[in-house]
Amino acid sequence: xxxxxxxxxxxxxxxxxxxxxxxxxxxxxxxxxxxxxxxxxxxxxxxxxxxxxxxxxxxxxxxxxxxxxxxxxxxxxxxxxxxxxxxxxxxxxxxxxxxxxxxxxxxxxxxxxxxxxxxxxxxxxxxxxxxxxxxxxxxxxxxxxxxxxxxxxxxxxxxxxxxxxxxxxxxxxxxxxxxxxxxxxxxxxxxxxxxxxxxxxxxxxxxxxxxxxxxxxxxxxxxxxxxxxxxxxxxxxxxxxxxxxxxxxxxxxxxxxxxxxxxxxxxxxxxxxxxxxxxxxxxxxxxxxxxxxxxxxxxxxxxxxxxxxxxxxxxxxxxxxxxxxxxxxxxxxxxxxxxxxxxxxxxxxxxxxxxxxxxxxxxxxxxxxxxxxxxxxx
Numbered sequence: 001x002x003x004x005x006x007x008x009x010x011x012x013x014x015x016x017x018x019x020x021x022x023x024x025x026x027x028x029x030x031x032x033x034x035x036x037x038x039x040x041x042x043x044x045x046x047x048x049x050x051x052x053x054x055x056x057x058x059x060x061x062x063x064x065x066x067x068x069x070x071x072x073x074x075x076x077x078x079x080x081x082x083x084x085x086x087x088x089x090x091x092x093x094x095x096x097x098x099x100x101x102x103x104x105x106x107x108x109x110x111x112x113x114x115x116x117x118x119x120x121x122x123x124x125x126x127x128x129x130x131x132x133x134x135x136x137x138x139x140x141x142x143x144x145x146x147x148x149x150x151x152x153x154x155x156x157x158x159x160x161x162x163x164x165x166x167x168x169x170x171x172x173x174x175x176x177x178x179x180x181x182x183x184x185x186x187x188x189x190x191x192x193x194x195x196x197x198x199x200x201x202x203x204x205x206x207x208x209x210x211x212x213x214x215x216x217x218x219x220x221x222x223x224x225x226x227x228x229x230x231x232x233x234x235x236x237x238x239x240x241x242x243x244x245x246x247x248x249x250x251x252x253x254x255x256x257x258x259x260x261x262x263x264x265x266x267x268x269x270x271x272x273x274x275x276x277x278x279x280x281x282x283x284x285x286x287x288x289x290x291x292x293x294x295x296x297x298x299x300x301x302x303x304x305x306x307x308x309x310x311x312x313x314x315x316x317x318x319x320x321x322x323x324x325x326x327x328x329x330x331x332x333x334x335x336x337x338x339x340x341x342x343x344x345x346x347x348x349x350x351x352x353x354x355x356x357x358x359x360x361x362x363x364x365x366x367x368x369x370x371x372x373x374x375x376x377x378x
């Protein structure tokens with residue numbers, strides 16, 4: 001945006017300092033002059049016939065007062081310029097950092113030293129904003145690179161299969177069609193997951209009252225055949241946990257968590273436990289409202305816990321599981337439920353869009369404990 005150049009803040013402060021000092025000096029001289037005129041007589045003999053009269057006092061005092069006022073004005077301008085420069089120096093550093101950030105350099109930090117004041121508070125807030133912005137930009141770059149790679153893989157596989165069919169007409173046609181269908185299904189699943197992730201990140205959805213306990217039952221019913229094939233016990237219990245949000249996105253969140261718990265489990269005999277409840281804010285007291293009645297109090301929190309057995313997870317791997325296309329080394333699947341690496345990333349995006357919190361903890365015996373907390377709703 002182009003603006004007409006005006007007086008700098010330093011010059012304005014300098015003129016303000018000098019003007020204030022000149023006015024204060026003038027008032028002081030006026031008070032002194034008023035008292036002198038009050039007690040000095042206006043006659044040729046002066047006071048008691050020996051002191052100067054008012055005419056001599058005016059003639060002597062005015063030049064000295066003028067010199068004093070000029071010195072005050074110069075002192076105010078020079079001192080004000082120096083003081084204003086010293087006071088505005090932190091602001092110049094902040095402006096320089098903002099200019100660098102605007103040019104794309106997000107790694108620069110101000111790191112202003114000294115005791116806490118308004119400028120240092122602004123500097124710390126700006127550094128914190130730059131840190132979050134840099135992290136977000138890096139995350140988006142990684143996401144774009146990984147998404148491009150993941151989208152390119154099924155297309156490359158499809159082209160390879162078509163090349164094989166063209167060069168070898170005797171190749172099994174049914175096998176080729178089935179493999180192309182599998183690759184195409186994976187590409188469609190990846191595209192749909194990216195769309196869901198985008199909706200969660202932008203927060204463009206209509207809010208309504210949703211009960212997490214009902215969503216947990218629906219997700220468990222959908223995934224029960226998968227759990228039975230893997231000989232995994234699926235247990236869903238709990239009380240009503242109402243929140244405000246998109247029923248579609250929240251159902252996708254619960255389904256991803258339960259499917260993730262089923263797929264990344266022990267080969268046989270594993271368990272998946274899903275619990276829902278409400279907690280009063282600040283107390284952790286569990287609510288007792290029924291599935292169809294009752295009311296969550298103001299400030300209550302709706303909690304969803306999904307716990308599963310499985311192979312042990314290294315503590316340093318757990319924080320990376322919610323990043324897009326990140327898969328723990330012990331969690332990679334090669335079967336039909338290999339996934340696209342966006343399950344927990346979608347969960348995190350949906351939780352963030354609903355102003356909630358997501359906690360992942362590796363169980364000592366193996367497996368994962370996921371806790372989702374969302375603001376309660378009537």
